[in-house]
Amino acid sequence: MRSTVSLPSETRSSELIRLGCVCLAALGLVGIGPLCLGEYSVDILIRSFLFGAVAVTLDILWGYTGILSFGQSAFFAIGAYAGGLIFTHLGLTPLDAILAVGIGLIVASLLGALVGWLAFGYGVSDLYVSVATLVLCVVVVRILYAGGTFTGSSSGLSGFTTFDLSMPVWFALTGSFLVIVAALGWLLVHSDAGTLFVSIRENEQRARYFGLATGRIKIALFAAAAAIAALAGFGYASYTDVVAPDLANFKFGTAIVIWVALGGRATLLGPAIAAVLIDFISAYLSGSLPFIWELLVGVVFIAVIVVMPQGLGPGLARGVRSMLPLRSVAPSSAAQLSIASQPVITAQSDHGPSAIAVTALSRHYGSLRVLDDISFTAQAGELVSLVGPNGAGKTTLIRCISDGTERSGGDVAILGCSIGRLTPEYCARLGLGRKFQTPTVFEALTVAQSLRIARARIDPPSLWRRADTINLPQAALQVVQATGLAEQLANPVRSLSHGGKQALELAMVLAAEPRVLLLDEPTAGLTKAERRLIGGILVDLVARHRLCILLIEHDLDFVRQISSRIIVLHQGRIVLDGDVATVVGSELVRTIYAGEPQAIGAMT
Numbered sequence: 258m259r260s261t262v263s264l265p266s267e268t269r270s271s272e273l274i275r276l277g278c279v280c281l282a283a284l285g286l287v288g289i290g291p292l293c294l295g296e297y298s299v300d301i302l303i304r305s306f307l308f309g310a311v312a313v314t315l316d317i318l319w320g321y322t323g324i325l326s327f328g329q330s331a332f333f334a335i336g337a338y339a340g341g342l343i344f345t346h347l348g349l350t351p352l353d354a355i356l357a358v359g360i361g362l363i364v365a366s367l368l369g370a371l372v373g374w375l376a377f378g379y380g381v382s383d384l385y386v387s388v389a390t391l392v393l394c395v396v397v398v399r400i401l402y403a404g405g406t407f408t409g410s411s412s413g414l415s416g417f418t419t420f421d422l423s424m425p426v427w428f429a430l431t432g433s434f435l436v437i438v439a440a441l442g443w444l445l446v447h448s449d450a451g452t453l454f455v456s457i458r459e460n461e462q463r464a465r466y467f468g469l470a471t472g473r474i475k476i477a478l479f480a481a482a483a484a485i486a487a488l489a490g491f492g493y494a495s496y497t498d499v500v501a502p503d504l505a506n507f508k509f510g511t512a513i514v515i516w517v518a519l520g521g522r523a524t525l526l527g528p529a530i531a532a533v534l535i536d537f538i539s540a541y542l543s544g545s546l547p548f549i550w551e552l553l554v555g556v557v558f559i560a561v562i563v564v565m566p567q568g569l570g571p572g573l574a575r576g577v578r579s580m581l582p583l584r585s586v587a588p589s590s591a592a593q594l595s596i597a598s599q600p601v602i603t604a605q606s607d608h609g610p611s612a613i614a615v616t617a618l619s620r621h622y623g624s625l626r627v628l629d630d631i632s633f634t635a636q637a638g639e640l641v642s643l644v645g646p647n648g649a650g651k652t653t654l655i656r657c658i659s660d661g662t663e664r665s666g667g668d669v670a671i672l673g674c675s676i677g678r679l680t681p682e683y684c685a686r687l688g689l690g691r692k693f694q695t696p697t698v699f700e701a702l703t704v705a706q707s708l709r710i711a712r713a714r715i716d717p718p719s720l721w722r723r724a725d726t727i728n729l730p731q732a733a734l735q736v737v738q739a740t741g742l743a744e745q746l747a748n749p750v751r752s753l754s755h756g757g758k759q760a761l762e763l764a765m766v767l768a769a770e771p772r773v774l775l776l777d778e779p780t781a782g783l784t785k786a787e788r789r790l791i792g793g794i795l796v797d798l799v800a801r802h803r804l805c806i807l808l809i810e811h812d813l814d815f816v817r818q819i820s821s822r823i824i825v826l827h828q829g830r831i832v833l834d835g836d837v838a839t840v841v842g843s844e845l846v847r848t849i850y851a852g853e854p855q856a857i858g859a860m861t
């Protein structure tokens with residue numbers, strides 16, 4: 258059975274109305290700006306608006322998705338040089354202009370995809386992304402220097418013929434560009450796809466274990482951000498008719514990072530405003546205080562980071578909210594649960610391939626052999642408990658079953674398919690669900706958003722819409738309802754208790770509709786009643802839906818009540834594999850647990 262969790266939908270429409278009002282107000286300001294401002298201010302702001310748009314792209318990358326890039330300057334320069342080079346060497350026909358925009362967009366997005374592919378390779382730390390983008394800036398600057406008369410080398414290109422537009426028109430064009438980029442960015446980050454970006458920032462590993470190809474998502478996002486930065490760069494070259502290698506410099510790249518940090522990460526509007534204001538003020542200061550203006554900007558940056566580590570945006574937003582009687586977002590209690598009768602977890606045949614088949618599996622860290630010659634199978638309709646003393650290798654075994662890159666030797670097959678060297682997201686796509694030992698959740702998301710992310714592979718998220726319902730399988734809904742999560746759908750996950758997070762992770766794993774479940778101590782931290790309930794749900798999943806569950810538990814009483822079979826692991830080897838009565842009555846198990854009297858008590 259699949260159930261539908263309905264969420265308050267009026268929130269989205271009121272948000273869209275507010276966005277429309279803000280955009281109209283911003284466009285109004287852009288319209289009247291040249292009438293109120295002096296020529297110098299208009300000149301600076303035309304440039305600042307373009308920088309503001311680039312800051313928005315970096316905020317989506319860094320603030321929302323956790324990708325700290327210093328390379329937006331390089332993409333900005335690529336767009337600028339595409340314009341500069343075409344206008345210098347070819348001319349300014351409409352075809353030339355289209356060619357320049359096209360080349361800028363294509364080169365920037367392809368290079369973005371390439372750098373993303375290199376930077377987001379698995380096993381690579383987040384720091385590598387920042388280093389890779391710094392290197393990108395250096396490489397682009399060196400290429401521009403090496404271009405000789407073609408790129409103008411260190412002097413760049415200037416004085417090329419460009420669009421003959423008045424300052425008010427440029428002001429309207431670049432201002433509207435900023436408003437459009439910010440509005441589209443807002444729609445994106447407030448859509449289900451935006452929630453997916455935040456889930457990657459919060460806990461990429463968890464997202465991957467839901468079968469989400471986070472590397473590909475980040476590459477696509479990085480390439481799109483590169484393209485928009487290039488478009489802004491093209492606008493810059495077209496307006497100023499000057500391009501220089503400094504545009505690609507990591508100094509400019511770092512300035513964009515500072516704008517975002519000052520404006521407030523993951524606020525979108527904050528970085529846009531900060532970029533415009535700082536560039537505008539800097540232009541004035543650099544004229545009147547040529548030797549110390551950079552120092553002043555640095556001091557302000559440090560002061561803001563110390564006083565408001567989250568930047569100016571969130572503080573300003575709080576101030577505005579406290580002054581204006583804005584309607585608050587509908588509370589979680591407004592969410593309704595309804596059930597649609599539709600079979601989702603299909604009953605599995607007992608005659609197919611084994612749900613889990615592990616053959617001669619080994620895992621060693623250097624000379625330390627943690628797992629040795631592990632072989633067993635588990636069928637659909639079996640609840641196999643994996644027990645053993647601390648350090649026996651239970652978690653390592655689950656890791657090797659759910660991630661093809663983990664094991665040192667042997668083979669693992671899920672539902673008849675060998676996982677080979679598949680990474681967790683592709684193992685998950687074979688029908689595998691994994692719950693981690695400690696609650697592994699998305700702290701900054703709400704309970705409802707977390708459940709939606711767990712379903713993202715099955716119900717792909719929209720790039721601009723936020724769904725007002727979540728389809729959940731019956732088992733996930735049962736966990737949500739029985740553990741009180743249903744009343745906390747709009748609450749942030751970080752506000753949940755340890756037990757609440759445990760229950761949420763289990764509900765998320767079940768929401769992804771796995772056919773093979775790997776559960777590492779799923780009831781740790783739950784109350785006795787909740788444990789009973791979870792036990793009942795697991796038994797039901799196995800009995801009615803013929804799922805296969807491999808469960809690690811230290812509470813052997815719990816194990817005895819729900820298991821159809823028990824595997825005992827000791828010092829990285831399987832020492833016993835049998836039904837509950839055989840294992841409980843085993844002298845060998847008593848000996849293994851000799852140091853743990855409580856466990857023996859529970860087994861007997």
Ligand SMILES: Nc1ncnc2c1ncn2[C@@H]1O[C@H](COP(=O)(O)OP(=O)(O)OP(=O)(O)O)[C@@H](O)[C@H]1O
Nearest residue numbers: 622625627645646647648649650651652653654694
């Ligand atoms: N990345 C690693 N590098 C080195 N040794 C590791 C690594 N991961 C696990 N080990 C070692 O492997 C052994 C088994 O660890 P594992 O966590 O699988 O045991 P466990 O049976 O799950 O224990 P527990 O019940 O306490 O969770 C331990 O001795 C541990 O120190």
